[in-house]
Amino acid sequence: MTSADGAPRYAVAGLEAHVADLFRAGGLDAEKAAVVAQVLVEADLMGHTTHGLQLAAPYLRALDDGSMTADGEPEVVTDRGATVVWGGRRLPGTWLTVRAVDLAIERAASHGVACVVVRDSHHIACLAVYLRRAAERGCMVMVASSDPSVVSVAPYGGTRPTFTPNPLGVGYPTDGDPVLIDVSASITTNGMVDRAEREGRRLPGKWLLDASGHASDDPAVVRTDPPGSLLPIGGMDYGHKGFGLALMIEAMTQGLAGFGRAEPPRGWGASVFVQVMDPALFAGADAFARETGWMARACRASPTVPGVDAVRMPGDRALARRRRALAEGVALYPGIIEALRPFAERAGLAPPTPIVGAAAGPSA
């Protein structure tokens, strides 16, 4: 079966199993490999194609060269009940973040609010994946991430790349579907700029700043010497807003972790802030869902601007894509399966085969 645009579709369970096999062959134990595969495939199901399986090949290379740690547990730096700091030991960030979210949910059930901060994690992929996990268990969750070893966004008014796009994900339940918010403090992301550059495209707007301080839509400006940067949310006009959000996330991640840019760079990775609030320990889960459900319905009922058919809540599109992918298989962005082929060959694994004919559902 192929999707409407002709791209092949893959059964989700089979794809997850294949990716887990690749990570086991790369050195992870079965549990870590399964979680990493599940997180990456889930990102593609939700349409976050720059932060899903596209990251599998770089992650496998990081296992090969030892920059991603394969074995063991995070180190507990502090544990005060409602606040926990882990040293991530460069373990897979996707696995660490799932563990951090689960711990924060558990602790929030007794404290109402709980924060788990992870320093020295490897890269954590797509934030939206972690949100659904907590929101479907009735919690309001916030996940934020920065990479102390990477600079690609300049402070507002400045030109020197000084921090990362710094994504912020927030999920919460309603009386219907959860709301899954996933924004970065920069207008666009490193992944989108890389992809536009590879494909010879301009960005949809002047979302970059060249090294001389002028707005640009040309992805090449981030590779000059000195380099340009990604503009913060608000761009040239009100970029103090994106700058402020980026600083908030730097402080929540590296500040609370006590480890970051003030230390020597440790390579591609992340500092992660996870917070869970349990509405049951505030004014009650039902009252929370009544307010958030009311708001979701009010937004969806709004008349629309020209060219828009309906207002969508954050997460609506991703959840619809996910449901379709679970039913019909997932269409991957071009090149993703090809990038994994050398790892599959080395491990003696057959590449996943697209769904054909009527066997469209998930394989398990």
Add this chain to the structure above:
Amino acid sequence: MTSADGAPRYAVAGLEAHVADLFRAGGLDAEKAAVVAQVLVEADLMGHTTHGLQLAAPYLRALDDGSMTADGEPEVVTDRGATVVWGGRRLPGTWLTVRAVDLAIERAASHGVACVVVRDSHHIACLAVYLRRAAERGCMVMVASSDPSVVSVAPYGGTRPTFTPNPLGVGYPTDGDPVLIDVSASITTNGMVDRAEREGRRLPGKWLLDASGHASDDPAVVRTDPPGSLLPIGGMDYGHKGFGLALMIEAMTQGLAGFGRAEPPRGWGASVFVQVMDPALFAGADAFARETGWMARACRASPTVPGVDAVRMPGDRALARRRRALAEGVALYPGIIEALRPFAERAGLAPPTPIVGAAAGPSA
């Protein structure tokens, strides 16, 4: 003494005392009156002229007509240690928020993180004021606010005003000055639109949406029938970011408070979310300040875009204005003293007199 632009300057302590006298005459007890006056004057010291003393006359009118409660304490809806929900009983929001921040600081000292959510508060004025209070005590603080009885921002893709600009304030210490971030989820604020309309000006950019769904810089579009709205951060291009932040704040405030737009409107007011994290109970206060101080220095050291003399951290300008105002007196936005004159006359109070000659310092 007059300021460089010829506006009269007022000694801070004398101005605070005068405003406190007005609120005592309006019905508040001495402690509440002093806190309300201090918060409003402090906003003007920091340059937030739409959210400082400009609000004193409307607050005094609200005391007169009973829509602001003068007496008593907030009702404790729940208290779980790290999470507290108050019913604000329409008490002065500035006083409630100061109390909420102080309680959150106290609770964070034992739990690491603490949240105080206030429902049914009166208006809370300027978020930046509350941030300095917590940051100077070594804490990372977040204050967010929405007004369940007001609609002025539409969901991204829609045209019907459905929620408020929803400000988010974040403060944190460094090894130097604190960082004070104060952004709203909309590009501009209700106060800025009102002021531009009164003064017959256009906004600096197309930051509004008319009722037919087209971007506009004309403040009159928010008064049409049906009304236009304030655009979320990101505007027509990537307004899903501001929409997401606004929804996050609606959920943190009215969702966790269990009381908001799903209930009948209660008039001008606020639902408030206050969160304090104590870095000492994460990876340590020194490690936090090392990271945040490093980042502040890196940002300030950046080369600048054309037309900008130096990168400023959020709060730098406000703190510099505050220091100057404390030394030389504060210059108020035109019309503010005049708006208070009827209340002063009714109370038999002399209006504050500008500083003259060399007596420029604070009067106490």
